[in-house]
Amino acid sequence: MTIKPIKTAEDHQRALARIDELWDAEPNTEAADELDILVTLIEAYEEAKYKIDAPDPVEAIKFRMDQEGLRDSDLVPFLGQRSRVSEVLNRKRRLTLPMIRRLHSGLHIPLECLVMDYELDRTEA
Template identity: 65%
Template structure:
């Protein structure tokens, strides 16, 4: 096993190709250990070079709706009347503290996503 740091895109590409070759390696074998190390190195490289920003509150709500198979009317207990749900989902109204609490407690949407700043539609 010859592993080196991933410093460039070509290093990353080579590591990904090797990971693909090792994908079915058994744990606690030389190949399994190599796979674990390469995955860790690729993950570290990609976190630095391809950061993924957290979703804004509306994106987080829509993602949770998709996960749970919810539609707009299912949000009424958390956001209020249907018109308010529509306003929030269409970036016309900001979430209130009460809405944030209800969404976090009821739908388990992380507070970090719900309190992020975002632009309203004009």
């Protein structure tokens, strides 16, 4: 078993092809160990090369609304009155700590998404 670091797209493709060959390896064999190591190397390479940033808070809320089939009015228990819901979704008002807590506990939106800084829309309507 000769394993090298994955540094290029070619290395990545070669490692993926090797994983295909090893996929059905019996547990506790040299092939299974090689498979485990290659998976770890590929995960590290892909995390560094193809990093996907978490969505900003407003996008995270909109995504969860889409997933759950929620309307703006369904956010009133989490954000307050309808006008406040509109202000948050239109980036006119920032989330407060109590809003973040309610969104996290009620809609299970990850805290790391809700506490991210984001731009407000300062244009006048």
